[in-house]
Amino acid sequence: MSGYNVRKLKEKLFLFLIGALTVLMFFPLFHIIYSVFKNGIHVILNRGATFITGTLSDGGIGPAIIGTFILVFLASLIGLPVAFLVGIYAYEYPESTLGKATKSLLQIMLEFPTILVGVFVMQILVVPMGTYSALAGALALAIIMMPYVAVYTHEAMRQIPFAYREAAFSLGLTRVKAVFRVLVPMAKRGILTGVLIGIAKVAGETAPLLFTVGGSYQTYQIGITKPVGAIPLLIYTLIQSPAKEYHEMAWGASLILLLIFLGIFIPVRLSLREVKL
Amino acid sequence: MRKLLDLGLKQIEKLLQEMGSTVLECIDSLENILEGGSDSIEDKSSKLHILRDELVEIATELLIRYQPMASDLRYIQASIDVSYDLYRISRYAMEIEGTLKITGASCEFEKSKQALRIVREMIELALRAFLERDEVSTGRLLELDKKVDELYITSIEELKEDLDICKAVEALILRHLERMSDHAKYIGGSAIYVMEGRRI
Amino acid sequence: MIELVLETKDLKVYYGKNMVIKDVNLKVPKNVVFALMGPSGCGKSTMLRTFNRLLELNSEARVEGEVRIFGRNIYAPDVDPIEVRREVGMVFQYPNPFPHLTIYDNVAIGLKLNRLVRSKEELDKRVKWALKKAALWDEVKDRLDDYPSNLSGGQRQRLVIARTLAMKPKILLMDEPTANIDPVGTKKIEELLFELKKEYTIILVTHSPAQAARVSDYVAFLYLGELIEVGPTKRVFENPEHELTEQYVTGALG
Numbered sequence: 134m135s136g137y138n139v140r141k142l143k144e145k146l147f148l149f150l151i152g153a154l155t156v157l158m159f160f161p162l163f164h165i166i167y168s169v170f171k172n173g174i175h176v177i178l179n180r181g182a183t184f185i186t187g188t189l190s191d192g193g194i195g196p197a198i199i200g201t202f203i204l205v206f207l208a209s210l211i212g213l214p215v216a217f218l219v220g221i222y223a224y225e226y227p228e229s230t231l232g233k234a235t236k237s238l239l240q241i242m243l244e245f246p247t248i249l250v251g252v253f254v255m256q257i258l259v260v261p262m263g264t265y266s267a268l269a270g271a272l273a274l275a276i277i278m279m280p281y282v283a284v285y286t287h288e289a290m291r292q293i294p295f296a297y298r299e300a301a302f303s304l305g306l307t308r309v310k311a312v313f314r315v316l317v318p319m320a321k322r323g324i325l326t327g328v329l330i331g332i333a334k335v336a337g338e339t340a341p342l343l344f345t346v347g348g349s350y351q352t353y354q355i356g357i358t359k360p361v362g363a364i365p366l367l368i369y370t371l372i373q374s375p376a377k378e379y380h381e382m383a384w385g386a387s388l389i390l391l392l393i394f395l396g397i398f399i400p401v402r403l404s405l406r407e408v409k410l
Numbered sequence: 411m412r413k414l415l416d417l418g419l420k421q422i423e424k425l426l427q428e429m430g431s432t433v434l435e436c437i438d439s440l441e442n443i444l445e446g447g448s449d450s451i452e453d454k455s456s457k458l459h460i461l462r463d464e465l466v467e468i469a470t471e472l473l474i475r476y477q478p479m480a481s482d483l484r485y486i487q488a489s490i491d492v493s494y495d496l497y498r499i500s501r502y503a504m505e506i507e508g509t510l511k512i513t514g515a516s517c518e519f520e521k522s523k524q525a526l527r528i529v530r531e532m533i534e535l536a537l538r539a540f541l542e543r544d545e546v547s548t549g550r551l552l553e554l555d556k557k558v559d560e561l562y563i564t565s566i567e568e569l570k571e572d573l574d575i576c577k578a579v580e581a582l583i584l585r586h587l588e589r590m591s592d593h594a595k596y597i598g599g600s601a602i603y604v605m606e607g608r609r610i
Numbered sequence: 611m612i613e614l615v616l617e618t619k620d621l622k623v624y625y626g627k628n629m630v631i632k633d634v635n636l637k638v639p640k641n642v643v644f645a646l647m648g649p650s651g652c653g654k655s656t657m658l659r660t661f662n663r664l665l666e667l668n669s670e671a672r673v674e675g676e677v678r679i680f681g682r683n684i685y686a687p688d689v690d691p692i693e694v695r696r697e698v699g700m701v702f703q704y705p706n707p708f709p710h711l712t713i714y715d716n717v718a719i720g721l722k723l724n725r726l727v728r729s730k731e732e733l734d735k736r737v738k739w740a741l742k743k744a745a746l747w748d749e750v751k752d753r754l755d756d757y758p759s760n761l762s763g764g765q766r767q768r769l770v771i772a773r774t775l776a777m778k779p780k781i782l783l784m785d786e787p788t789a790n791i792d793p794v795g796t797k798k799i800e801e802l803l804f805e806l807k808k809e810y811t812i813i814l815v816t817h818s819p820a821q822a823a824r825v826s827d828y829v830a831f832l833y834l835g836e837l838i839e840v841g842p843t844k845r846v847f848e849n850p851e852h853e854l855t856e857q858y859v860t861g862a863l864g
Contacts, residue, residue, distance in 0.1 A: 228669055295667075296706040300770075303664055304720035304777060305696035314723055319710050411800060411824060472846045473821050 173388025176381050178188050184385055189350040194379075196350050200267075200362035201393075204346070205336050207271030207357065213328060216279035219325075221284025225312060236287075242280035248340035250276050255344040265347025265360040274342035278331040279318065285327020289320035326401055327339055333397040337390055339365040364390045411476060419482065422489050423541065425465045426579040429458055429496045430438040430537040436503040438529045443507055444519050444526065451507050455500040484607060488600040492540055495600075496594040499533065502586040502593075509582050517576035525561045525587045528554050529594065536597035543605055551598040558591040560583075612639045614681075615811040616661060620863050621675040623656055623696045623790065623835075624664070631657050633675070634837045636830060643807050644813045645826035645843070649863060653705075653835040654815040658783050661813065662698040663691040679781070679796055681804060696724065701775030703786045705766035707758035707773065714754040717741060720777045736776055744772035745802050762794020771802070784814045788821070799827050823847050833863075 136376025180192055219354050220233060227230040250273050258269040293316055301311040317324070347360030352362075352366060364386050371383040432454050439449035469486050471479060478486060532554045539547040562584040568577050599610050612705050614640040623631035623776045639642045646654045659665040660673055663684060676683045685695045707716045718736045720726075727733045737754075741747040746768040748754070758766050767787055775780065788796040803812060816822050822829045823843060830840040831854070839846060839855045850856045857863045 210824055225833070294706075296702060297708065299664060299667060299700075299702065300706045300773075302667060303662060303695055303700040304724070304773070305692050305694075306720070306723055307692055310723050313707065316717070319708070321710075411797065413801075414804075436699065452776055471844050474844055 160347060169384065169387045169391050172381075172384035173386075175390075176385035177388060179281065180385070184382075185389070187351060192382065193352070194364065194367060194389065195334075196353050196363045196381065197362040197367040197386065198389065199353060199355075200349065200366045201336055202243065202344070203267055203361055204270050204274055204342075204363055205332055207267060208274035208335055209328075209332065211271060212279045212331070213282060215275075216282035216331075217324070219279070219285055219311065220283040220327075221290065221317070223283070223287045224290040226310070239280045239284050243319045245277075246340075247273075247277055247338055250342065251341040254341070259345055262358065263356065265345060266358045267361040268345060268357045270342050270346035270363070272337040273345050273361075274338060277338060278335045278340060281331035281334060282324075282327045285330065286320070286324045289323020289327070290316060292323065293319050295338030318405075323406075326404075329397055329401045333394055333401070336397070337365055338393055340371055340408070342366045343369075364393075411413075415476045415478060415482065418468055419485065420486060421468050421604075422465055422472075425461055425468075425498075426489060426510070426537075427541060427603045429465075429493060430530065430533075431540070432458055432461070433496050433533060434530070436500045437526065437533065439529075440503050440506060440526060441523075443510060446516065446567055448590045449507070451504045452501065455497075455504045456487055458497045458500045465493045466490055469499060481604065484604045488540070488604045492597050492600050495597050499590045499593050502509055506583050506586050509579065509586075511550075513575065513579050515568050515575055515579040516610050519576075519583065521561050521565055522580055522583045523586065525558050525584055525591075528558050529587055529590050532558075532594035533597075536594045536601070538602070539598050539601040545605060546560055548598040548602055549596050555591050555595045562588040576601070614638065615640045615679065616813070617676075617768075617787070618679040619676040620658075620672070620675060621657070623653070623660060624672040625668075625670050627655075630835050631660075632835045634832075634835075636825060636837065636840065637810060638670075638813060639828070640811055641807055642827040643803055643812045643814055643825050645822035645829040646813065646832055647817075647819050647822045647829060649744060649858070650817060651835060652832050653786050656830050658700075658785050658813065658815050661781070661783055662695050662700055664695065664700065664840065666691060696777055697779050697820070698781045698783060699777055699779035700783045701767065701770050701774055701785065701787045703789050705763055705770050705790070707761075707766050707769045709758060711754045712757060712808055713750050713761075716758060717772045717776050718843065724777075726777070730805035737772075740772040740776035740800065741769075743775050743806070744768045745805075746772055762795060763791045763796055766794065767791055767799060771799075782810050782812045784812060784816055789817060819847075823859075828859070831858060833858070 149277075181192055183193045185193060185198060186195045188196055219239075223232050223235045223239075227236075254269050254273040254276070258272060259265055262269070297319060298311070298316065301315040306315065342363050342365070346363060346366065348366055348370060349360045349362045368383050368386050368390070371386065372378040374380075421610050436451050439451050439454070440491075442449045468488050472486055476482075532551055535547040535551055535554075540549070565577070565581045565584045569581055594599050603609050614637050616636070618636045621631055621634040621636075622629060631682070634657065646657065650656055656665065656671070660677055660680075665671045665673060668841060671687060675685075677685055679697065684691075695782070707713075708719065711719060714737055717740050717835055718733055720735060721736060727736060732747045738747065738751075741750065747763060749765060751800075752762075753760075758769055759767065771782075771787075788799050791799070800821070803814070804825060807827075814822075814826065826843045828841065829843045829846050831846070831850075831852075833854055839852045841851075846855065847859055850859060856864070
């Protein structure tokens with residue numbers, strides 16, 4: 134065989150190998166989605182609306198769903214304003230020591246072990262309060278959500294062409310007005326993306342909730358200083374029990390969680406294809 | 411920007427019209443002087459000098475600002491030439507006046523009067539050809555120029571015979587009139603350049 | 611004594627250690643179009659941005675010397691750059707109307723956020739006035755709530771001009787305003803300058819000596835940060851005093 138043909142063959146082999154490895158890498162993702170759907174769909178279909186609205190004794194995961202929404206809502210309330218302002222600060226003052234530190238610190242926070250966040254909040258909130266609470270869970274989730282929102286905000290602002298910054302300032306606007314009334318609205322798509330990604334992430338977090346929320350699945354209690362449930366935490370609890378019925382519920386809950394996650398994530402990703410500035 | 415260029419071109423046209431009528435006044439004065447009267451052409455010639463400078467200033471500014479093309483460019487270039495021709499005509503008229511004054515000659519000057527009439531007609535034709543873009547006149551200008559040339563040559567030939575002061579002075583006058591008719595012819599040529607883009 | 615609208619005294623600009631504007635002394639009279647011309651990268655845009663202190667958006671730039679507007683040094687320590695920018699409007703090289711605002715809002719935003727008008731009617735009037743002054747009203751009067759993305763390049767630039775004029779500045783700075791616009795749009799904007807200079811003083815940076823020759827009353831030639839020559843346009847282009855100027859206007863310089 135000529136040298137050229139040998140090389141062609143090697144190339145084809147290599148490409149095949151890479152293709153196979155790629156498929157292999159994404160295999161678990163598709164398998165998870167597939168098995169969650171397969172195992173979860175008939176649980177939901179069998180139990181119908183009760184599954185979504187009923188309490189644990191009724192065989193439903195209603196309190197967990199409400200709990201997840203409460204936690205995400207509170208976490209957003211706490212985390213979004215702070216993260217947004219931090220992102221803006223890093224954009225406006227990139228040269229300051231705090232500004233430079235912010236960027237590195239945000240990177241660390243993004244990757245920080247979430248269970249440690251839970252432990253931290255347990256120490257400062259759960260122990261002094263003497264009870265698990267939605268507040269504690271929300272705080273933990275907020276700490277995890279904030280770096281996402283801050284980084285996305287910062288990036289979205291950085292992507293605004295300098296020409297618009299010049300235009301805003303050339304009109305004699307103060308810094309506050311130029312940034313918040315002209316530039317931020319321009320970046321709103323990017324910022325919103327960050328917010329939604331943050332929400333999607335924390336809606337499915339389990340470790341930070343382990344020592345903070347306590348879990349509440351028999352009743353619908355709404356109170357920020359009281360324990361609350363959450364879907365991922367419920368799945369964790371249900372799987373550990375020996376009852377087969379609980380395992381089935383776990384599959385059903387998993388499907389609900391997956392649907393919530395994809396329901397946020399897919400539209401966000403799709404909308405990014407639209408034309409921006 | 412077209413508007414401003416047009417404004418400039420109009421200014422040039424106005425200046426040429428004024429120069430033209432001033433030149434014709436010079437011719438009137440010359441006629442008067444040849445009949446024995448007295449007149450002053452020098453002031454008119456100075457005025458023409460000033461008008462020409464003004465025209466050249468405007469023309470230069472138009473060239474700087476607007477990079478004119480085609481007929482605009484030809485018009486501007488030609489107007490600079492025509493303003494020179496008109497000025498020279500007045501200078502020659504002034505020379506004739508000077509010659510007559512200095513020599514103090516008092517003669518019939520028939521040939522001169524005849525040539526002067528032709529020169530007047532030529533100037534009027536040339537101005538019309540340029541300012542009104544009238545083509546027909548330019549042919550006639552060549553004819554009339556020939557006539558003036560003939561008169562001039564004749565006056566020189568007559569010097570071979572008996573030389574008297576009138577003949578000598580007339581020859582000098584006709585020399586200047588011949589130059590005046592040439593300049594009038596050049597104005598006609600400029601008119602052709604503007605209208606047809608060719609130089610003759 | 612000609613009234614001077616803007617004057618620089620030994621103006622220097624540094625980018626880090628680099629001196630990019632070297633001791634420039636300029637005098638700009640009232641109600642003229644004053645052109646700054648020179649090869650690219652010679653500092654014209656930088657210098658323009660010292661006139662409204664917009665250079666401060668660049669953290670590496672340092673300004674020394676004085677820029678006097680109506681006799682007052684705008685770099686004095688007690689001068690608020692925000693005030694300066696309300697008196698001096700700017701139009702940029704790339705038409706930059708805010709894309710997320712309607713045509714109406716683009717013109718109105720400076721007025722609204724600076725609280726320069728007291729009622730909606732006054733705002734409407736001012737917006738209409740500004741668009742008329744920028745020769746854009748007739749083209750957009752039926753679609754004020756449309757977005758700038760639906761306008762041509764030349765129209766967008768006139769929208770930017772309207773946005774600036776709405777603030778009623780005394781001086782208009784224009785940084786190569788027609789560099790990215792088609793010839794027809796360029797012609798419209800150049801014609802607009804003749805109208806605008808009756809009421810405003812316009813300082814125009816241009817990359818094209820031909821444009822400076824067409825529209826300006828005075829022209830300054832900048833080369834590598836130095837002011838080489840300045841004077842009435844006709845004189846500078848007919849008979850430049852400096853060798854470099856001659857090379858530049860005859861196309862012998864880059």
